[in-house]
Amino acid sequence: MADTPQVPEVNAPSRPQPHEKYPWPAEPTLVGKRIQRVDGPIKVTGQAKYSYDINRPGGLHGRILRSPHPHARIVAIDLSAASKAPGVKAVMAVLQPGAKVMFQGEEVAALAAATEEQADDALRLIKVQYEVLPHIATEALALREGAPQVFKDGNIKAGDTEEAGDLEAGFKAAAHTVLAGYATQVQTHVSLETHGCVCEWDGDKLTSWVSTQAVHGTREQFAKALDIPQANVRVITEYMGGGFGSKFGPDAQGIICAKLAKQAGAAVKLLLDRKDEHLASGNRPSSASKIKAGVSADGMLTAFDAETWGTGGAGAGSGFPLPYIYVFPNRRRKHRDIFTNAGPQRAMRAPGHPQGCFHTEMLMDELADKLRMDPLAFRIKNLPPEAPNAMWRKYFPIAAERFGWSKRHVTGDPTPGPIKRGMGCAANRWGGGGQGTKAHCEINPDGSVVMRCGTQDLGVGTKTIVAIITAETLGIPMELVRAEIGDSNYPFSGGSGGSTTAPGVSPAIRVTSGMALDALKAKVAPGLGVDAATLVASNGRIHVKGDPSKGLAWRDACKQLGMEPLAVDGQWERGLSASGTSGVQFAEVEVDIETGVSKVTRVTCVQDCGLIVDQLTAESQCIGGIIGGVNYALFEDRILDRVTGHMVNPNMEWYRIAGPSDIPTIDITLMNQPERGVIGIGEPPTISTAAAVANAVANAIGARIRSIPITPEKVITALAEREKTGGTL
Amino acid sequence: MDHPKPASPLVSHATCEHLRHKGMYVMSVVDPAEFQFYDKYDATAYWCTKTQKPLGPDGKAAHASACHDGRECCSH
The missing domain is CATH 3.30.365.10 (Aldehyde oxidase/xanthine dehydrogenase, molybdopterin binding domain)
Incomplete structure (x- = not known):
């Protein structure tokens, strides 16, 4: 049970004492300026060597045979034909007969061959006999009465209940209540550079060129999994094409690659293809909620009662922070993790925060609508007090001015014609440090x-x-x-x-x-x-x-x-860095109510990250985060077939991400806080985009779509529902 | 130097030596106000170094609440 109020405490490390000997310069010549990347030229000219570009002498190509079934027991694996295939130098079973696969794409067997074509051909010669078992593809199927219990400890893992204040008193004090449910989808990582590595042994020493977010951490895991000293492992990641939280170790493919290289006595390159990537390299879990919330007649939040759930796939959790940022003095929240036969979640840029932000910020707009109150004024009224790590009271007005919030119409664009425009906003926070x-x-x-x-x-x-x-x-x-x-x-x-x-x-x-x-x-x-x-x-x-x-x-x-x-x-020494960031975003959308297509036209971002080291790369982080947020709001969705449990869009054609014409005009204001030292900016700017976009869509069309991605189908359906009920929000 | 022994406030000495999560590799300094802007929640993605997946060798979920003494595949 939470025993602390939602009021920030301002002390170190959110605002540290400056370093005595080497404080940040008061008048820097380089720090905080707009400086282009030192490795930009060699990246854009193709000279930078990513893991995929590493070609070792006599190197082989690795491939992994993955389960076509979302849930099955392995009866037999026959590697004999594959081991005799032309060019094959190493073959291995990853799982043994009797083992179960728990999701489509789980690693079953692997091999390495002299050419990619030989590896592909030989992989087809591996014969696996499966006993297909009942599976669960979706949260709804897992929760259904009589659903097969596919996990040893059950399909549902109940989380803790978080409570604070007096919920009953909170609802008594409410002049208005909202009862609503919100949902976010499973989002796969879609790093442009897929997961994988090149492994090469020199006696008992392993060198691996890995696409990883942790060269030392990956070394530690290679050593642990292969039972060799860390001193015998070297991990190199000179350049990398994104990870978003999903690349913190060698993964199954890394260990497989090292074993194949050992067996073959040659270097092996094993990087995943896009389908593998969608199926097995991680994702942001789904989230869903049923929330009842109350607000007083003068616009103060009084109560919040929520049940939430989500799926992190096979065996992984789905927690997210809720309510997010705004002060609900009386609150209760129960969460359940739903296990499904799907690729498991991993940390993904600001784990949990985009979900918590979406649920809360949608609710905030709905409560503001009940009050007939400007959603921005309503938010500011219910924010925690201002502090270095809680600057929303200052940032919301700055962003509103830059964005032109005063031009926002009430919910439902009255402009004639099929194109409706709307505006929305949302806040974010992150720790960093x-x-x-x-x-x-x-x-x-x-x-x-x-x-x-x-x-x-x-x-x-x-x-x-x-x-x-x-x-x-x-x-x-x-x-x-x-x-x-x-x-x-x-x-x-x-x-x-x-x-x-x-x-x-x-x-x-x-x-x-x-x-x-x-x-x-x-x-x-x-x-x-x-x-x-x-x-x-x-x-x-x-x-x-x-x-x-x-x-x-x-x-x-x-x-x-x-x-x-x-x-x-x-x-590293104290006094040069801190933790705790805050930011806000505003989004403008255009929705075609004839086709249902939504387009984000503008995003305004006001964000802090402590001392800005490089204005240009900090802005780039915001741009990337916002584009990811637009994807989350409108496009990305891992779709599993309810009957087969197969992902139906494991590619970059039907797993949609924004193209150049989908990317809005992005206006970034970075709030420099040199007195706090350096704080990270990787996570914050992606948190609030989807919530701001979803609120903008509701403002545009006068109907609220309570789940993302906001597809044309959902827009058309919401408009039809609104037509039936004969009103707006 | 070797990687420092992966540690985390979420795991204890009783937890299996093969349990991992991202926080064990990220050297963060937690904002003391972290849980004053929202209540506690668990978004942690655990994995087992033996399987490199969120399921242990016995097929059960890899989690700080489950990977400890009494579980057959657990070791220290």
């Missing part, structure tokens, strides 16, 4: 600098911020800095998830480069006849503070190192 990263800095006698850190760049610009902070601290151009990341042989850094990379890595780079600079100052100070403590680095010089003429050019200073590079190791 990071720690634990270590780094190694070398200043070379020629003035070049290497900063090594065992973090990884998911495609968001981590390598760039490493170079920015190093150059900023050393007072040199970024061109002199080589940022080396994405290798488990480099100093430890945590996995890139939960918006923790920038706040975990940035302080480590600041401290390490600051220590390196101090060491260089100590080398050059005697020659200048000054105390090293009086020296600063700026504009490519090391000089006495306040007297740039008394000093040395950077390269001349570095020459004094002689033949020995200067090398220091540093790590």
